[in-house]
Amino acid sequence: MKKNIFILFLSIASILSSQSCSLQSKNKNMKVISIKKVVNRNTPGYEICSSFILKKTDVVKYFSLAKQVDGNKFHSEAITLPCKYQGSININGNLLQWEVNAGGAGYLYDDKKINKKYLCKENCCKVFPNLC
């Protein structure tokens, strides 16, 4: 019995450790170059934006944890609120633009072909409950 509990403990610790390593390795390849808050004052409810705060380290965490989805899913589920942060980010040597909306939706894109969409779900929601 004791042996089984020990094996179970080791397995859980190993899974958690591998997830943490994977996240750390993802984080290492991302560097937020710039960050700016944008508020659309023409949309009702923009006053809530004063309590929406993201730092550069949060942006790295967001793009490590948020789920990349296709346009169909994004179109159905994304909530776009009048506040977002945006800027540029270096990922694996590629300079991209990024946006994270207070409704939990995110974009990574460039001027050419890259056009990735993200939703904050599960693990992302645990770290950023405000975005879910």
Next chain:
Amino acid sequence: MSKVKDGKIVDKAVDVKTYTSIEHGNINKVTSIVLHRTDSSNASSTIQAYANGKKTGAHFLIDKSGKIHQTADMRKICWHIGILLPRCQVEKNCDPKELKTITALIHEEGLSFGRRARNLSRHEAGKKYPLRYPSNSESIGIEVVGKFWPSQKSFDKPTQQQFKSLKRLVEIIAKEYKLNIKTNVYAHGAIARKEVSEGAQLLQYLFSGVEP
């Protein structure tokens, strides 16, 4: 000459294949039409998602070629609106008591931003149309294929064929349900918590007859 029979358009330009996964209960009365963009570059990915059991979707889908697909019975409710904006606040005509309620809901402490927007949308849904923007239970949704480009803050410009098909489709639906196109057709981005530009080019074309 087209006609509507049993919630379906009978017209050689309309390909009818409905998906029960996106149909949810009956519409009592159609009051409005809402114009959407798919955020995809072709119709097949949307149709495939419906075939795979996706629950959200709209009654019609217009491909880049202008082909019209009817994907749900017009007598059925489709979940295509999402989170409603408060109409009286957008149009700046709320009475003071209502404005206070809206403000309280959007500032409710201890809730995520999305949850507050959902609660406010639920409050809106309790009003009668046209005091609020159209909801799923009374509107026909039209999806027009086109991707959103965050770098430009806009969707693909609809093709000439898409504009023509949209006009024809909206005229058929408006005639069937006796809707005034000028007052009962909406761009999704103007009524819900979505990208503001969603459906704007389509509505502009319907109103002006000129491609934006």
